[in-house]
Amino acid sequence: MTISPVSTIHTALDAAGLDVEATSLHIAAALDEDLAWGPDATTLATIGADVTGTAEIVAREPGCLAGVPVAALALQITAERDGVDLDIEILREDGATVAAGDPILRATGPVRTLLTAERTSLNYVSQLSGVATATHHWAKALEGTGTAVRDTRKTVPGLRVLQKYAVRCGGGTNHRMGLGDSALIKDNHILATGSLAAAFRAVREQFPVLPVEVECDTLEQVAEAVDVGAELILLDNMSPDIAKAAVEICHPAGVRTEASGGITFDNVAAYRDTGVDYIAVGALTHSNRVLDLGFDLA
Structure with missing residues (x-):
């Protein structure tokens, strides 16, 4: 051409x-x-x-x-x-x-x-x-499983839009582009507001139509996030067995899941078999x- x-x-x-x-x-x-x-x-x-x-x-x-x-x-x-x-x-x-x-x-x-x-x-x-x-x-490692790989905000400064475009070229999907196109409630937000539920309510009240994801470390947090209405739950540094249990809590409620932390080619098969919707890989862009x-x- x-x-x-x-x-x-x-x-x-x-x-x-x-x-x-x-x-x-x-x-x-x-x-x-x-x-x-x-x-x-x-x-x-x-x-x-x-x-x-x-x-x-x-x-x-x-x-x-x-x-x-x-x-x-x-x-x-x-x-x-x-x-x-x-x-x-x-x-x-x-x-x-x-x-x-x-x-x-x-x-x-x-x-x-x-x-x-x-x-x-x-x-x-x-x-x-x-x-x-x-x-x-x-x-390719996730092909045919229903689980997609996606990026993070761990991008080279100034190259985010281009790097996230490259992720799409490679067959991945994008997480949020920045801090304003969706909300991600993490441990520091929960600590600052006093509870997961309080943090979720604060985001939902101020940004009623913004997609909200909640980072969870335990199954108890997962259940709480589902109860308060989270649309997507990030399963942070969970083992495959715990991640599978989290999926079994989330999917019947129509809540999507994303596994993140410590996932490599050596253990990706175990995580894809949990049924998570996404596997987050920061290394796609940061290293x-x-x-x-x-x-x-x-």
């Missing part, structure tokens, strides 16, 4: 559910960061202004993609700053799985522009594809390994 001119890049971002203006500002700041100490000295010294060429972003290892149109936009913004044109072609869509050696994106134009944009472009697509790849592994991608001139 050829995505020049820029309007088509914007269409690709819109289709991904990403705000074009916000993404553009983020990329511009990343480019400014890379050029804060001066222009690309190595490229200016070694590449003539009239030299053109083609570069490809290529997978160095298998993975699941996210952020390809973001990488394309980084290239496009750099071209606009340089006052030149690039022909950009997306070769693999976000959400696709790739093998080592697969080309992902191709751009043709002035080599100075291509190399100036190289690292910023790669940083986005590598980081986001790392999130998508990790999520994809979890989603994932980037996908190894290269930027190669033809």
